[in-house]
Amino acid sequence: MQNIPEPEKKRDQNNIINKPHQDMKAGVLLVNLGTPTSYSASDIRRYLAEFLSDKRVVELPSLLWQPILRGVILPFRSRKLVHKYQQVWMEGGSPLLVHSLAQAQKLADGFARQNLSIPVELAMRYGKPSLAAAIESLRQQHCERILVVPMYPQYAASTTATILDKIARIVADFRDQPEFRFIKRFYNEPGYIMALLNKIRTFWQVNGKPQRLLLSFHGLPQRSVDQGDPYYKDCKGTVHLLKQALADEGVEMDFSFQSRFGAQKWLEPATQETLESYPAKGVKRVDVICPGFVADCLETLEEIQLECASEFKKAGGEQFRYIPCLNSDEEWVNGLDGIVKRHLQGWCPELSNSIR
Ligand SMILES: C=CC1=C(C)c2cc3[nH]c(cc4nc(cc5[nH]c(cc1n2)c(C)c5CCC(=O)O)C(CCC(=O)O)=C4C)c(C)c3C=C
Numbered sequence: 001m002q003n004i005p006e007p008e009k010k011r012d013q014n015n016i017i018n019k020p021h022q023d024m025k026a027g028v029l030l031v032n033l034g035t036p037t038s039y040s041a042s043d044i045r046r047y048l049a050e051f052l053s054d055k056r057v058v059e060l061p062s063l064l065w066q067p068i069l070r071g072v073i074l075p076f077r078s079r080k081l082v083h084k085y086q087q088v089w090m091e092g093g094s095p096l097l098v099h100s101l102a103q104a105q106k107l108a109d110g111f112a113r114q115n116l117s118i119p120v121e122l123a124m125r126y127g128k129p130s131l132a133a134a135i136e137s138l139r140q141q142h143c144e145r146i147l148v149v150p151m152y153p154q155y156a157a158s159t160t161a162t163i164l165d166k167i168a169r170i171v172a173d174f175r176d177q178p179e180f181r182f183i184k185r186f187y188n189e190p191g192y193i194m195a196l197l198n199k200i201r202t203f204w205q206v207n208g209k210p211q212r213l214l215l216s217f218h219g220l221p222q223r224s225v226d227q228g229d230p231y232y233k234d235c236k237g238t239v240h241l242l243k244q245a246l247a248d249e250g251v252e253m254d255f256s257f258q259s260r261f262g263a264q265k266w267l268e269p270a271t272q273e274t275l276e277s278y279p280a281k282g283v284k285r286v287d288v289i290c291p292g293f294v295a296d297c298l299e300t301l302e303e304i305q306l307e308c309a310s311e312f313k314k315a316g317g318e319q320f321r322y323i324p325c326l327n328s329d330e331e332w333v334n335g336l337d338g339i340v341k342r343h344l345q346g347w348c349p350e351l352s353n354s355i356r
C-alpha cells in the first residue's frame with residue numbers, strides 16, 4: 001500500500017465524505033393552492049372538481065360527497081364564480097398564479113445575484129403548473145434534493161399536508177427518488193412578520209390610520225381544529241406577534257375567519273359578521289389585511305376588497321381599505337430568501353456565508 005502523508009490522507013477522507021454531499025444539487029419548490037386556467041365556467045369547474053374531491057379538503061365519505069359535489073356544487077358554484085374571477089382577472093391570468101410566479105422568479109433572481117446555483121420552481125397543488133411537472137423540471141436540472149415550500153404561513157391539513165400527500169404519490173413511481181425537506185409553517189418567522197409589519201406601517205404612513213385593523217384569515221371547519229389541526233393556534237400566533245409589534249400605533253386590532261363553505265360550523269368570528277357589527281359600535285373606518293394569504297387571489301380581491309367592503313358600507317361603515325398581500329414585495333422576497341436558505345442548511349455548501 002502506498003504511504004500517504006497524514007494531512008493528505010485526512011484531506012482525501014474528507015473529500016470522500018463530502019463528495020456525495022456536494023454532488024447532490026438542491027432545488028426549491030414553491031407550492032400554492034391552484035386556480036382555474038381561465039374564468040370560463042368549464043375551467044372553474046375542472047379546478048373545483050379536483051380541489052373539492054381532495055379528502056383533506058372535504059372530509060366526507062366519497063359515496064355521500066361526490067353526488068352532492070357533481071350534482072349540486074359544481075354546476076352552481078362554477079357558474080357563480082365566473083363573474084367573480086372575471087372581476088379580479090389580471091393580464092397574465094389569475095391573480096394567485098401571477099403573484100406566485102412573480103414570487104418564484106424574484107426568489108430565483110435573488111439566488112442568481114448571490115451566485116447561488118439553486119433552481120426555483122412554482123407548482124400548484126391543484127391544476128397547473130402541476131407538482132409532477134415541477135418536480136420533473138427540477139430533476140432535469142439535476143436536483144437530487146428538493147426543499148418544498150408550501151406558501152401557507154399557518155399549517156392546516158387541508159392545505160399544507162395535502163401537498164406532502166400528493167408528492168408522496170408522485171414519487172411512488174420513481175426508481176431514483178429525490179431527497180425531500182418540507183417547511184411545515186412560517187407563521188412566526190421574522191422574515192414573514194417583518195414583511196407584514198412593513199406593509200401595514202407603510203400603508204398607514206401613506207394613507208393615515210384607521211379606527212380598527214381587522215386581520216382576516218381563511219376559515220376552516222371547527223371540527224378540523226377540534227380533531228387536532230393546529231391551524232387556529234398558528235393564526236393566533238401570527239395575530240399575537242402583529243399585535244405586540246403594532247401596540248404603539250394606537251390602532252385596535254381584531255382577527256376573524258373568512259370564506260365559510262358548506263353547512264357545518266366554521267371557525268369564528270366570521271369576517272363578514274365582524275365587519276357588519278362595527279358601524280353600530282362606532283367603528284366606521286376600517287382596514288383589512290389577510291395575513292394567511294401571501295399572494296392576492298379570489299378570496300382577498302373579490303371576497304374582501306369587493307364583497308366585504310360593500311357589506312360594511314351597507315351596514316353604515318364609511319371607509320373600508322384593503323391592504324394587499326405580500327405578493328412579490330421586495331421585503332417579503334428577502335424574508336422568504338432567509339427562510340428558504342435556513343432550511344437548505346447542510347444541503348448547499350456555498351450557503352454558509354449567505355444566510356440573512
Ligand atoms: C371545505 C372547503 C375548503 C377548505 C377546508 C379550505 C381551506 C383553505 N383554503 C385556503 C386558501 C384558498 N382557498 C381558495 C379558494 C377556495 N377555497 C374553497 C374551499 C375550502 N378552502 C373554495 C370552494 C374555493 C374557491 C372559491 C370559492 O368558491 O369561494 C383560494 C383562492 C383560489 C383562487 O383561485 O384565487 C385560496 C388561496 C386556505 C389557506 C385554507 C385553509 C387554511
Ligand SMILES: [Fe+2]
Nearest residue numbers: 218219259299
Ligand atoms: Fe379555500
Ligand SMILES: [Fe+2]
Nearest residue numbers: 259260299303
Ligand atoms: Fe371564498
